[in-house]
Amino acid sequence: MIRGVRGATTIPADQPDQILIATQELAMEMARVNSIQAEDVASVIISTTPDVISAFPAKAVRTIEGWEYVPVMCMHEMSVAESLPRCIRIMMHVNTTVAQNQVEHIYLNEAVTLRPDLVKK
Template sequence: MDWKVRAIRGATTTEENTIEAIRSAVRELIDEIEARNELDPDEMISAIFTMTPDLDAIFPAAIARERSHWDHVALLDVQQLQIEGSLNRCIRVLIHVNTPQPQRAMNHVYLGRAKDLRPDWNLTPLHRDRHRL
């Protein structure tokens, strides 16, 4: 099977603009993405984090860099557009990985109030059988 670059999306929210609240939310999101996708750290290429303008206490990439196996992953933080009526205190991530799995096997993770952003992707059960896709 050919290896390709695939993308994994995720998002979460936090109730507070504090270092502790953002750190907790980012860690939970990354933990869940890693578990649901059985990620091998050597297969990760990059991660782009975005946060809504109402979150500015810490960079999500700084939190990801605390993970020992993320030291070789290219990380970038950007601010999301502020669109009227959009979800507040939201953190999103787009992770690129090398994998032999097809794109449809990637498990996207939406936590907290971000579950409503992509309910069609959020219904993926943990540890589903990837070979049946």
């Protein structure tokens, strides 16, 4: 069965190195916490708020060892007034037998405010 694993993080400034480091950190933490191996990933969709434009976050996922062939795509999130700035979101589609309510979604940095109900204390 395919399950969606969500994650989000923020960066302090729109700089290529910050985008790549934060995206890779988030993807690796999502994989670690949920015991995800690259061969179990059907696809990854990454969205950014419109103020993140200096690098493709997908590059960060493709450079993780063993993840070179995982299909990854980037896009911009909707521009909504008062939304969290400089935010990077990941939706990972994973083949797993884990129940929906057992999937651990990961929120880092300022993104913990997006879904406090899902953030592990």
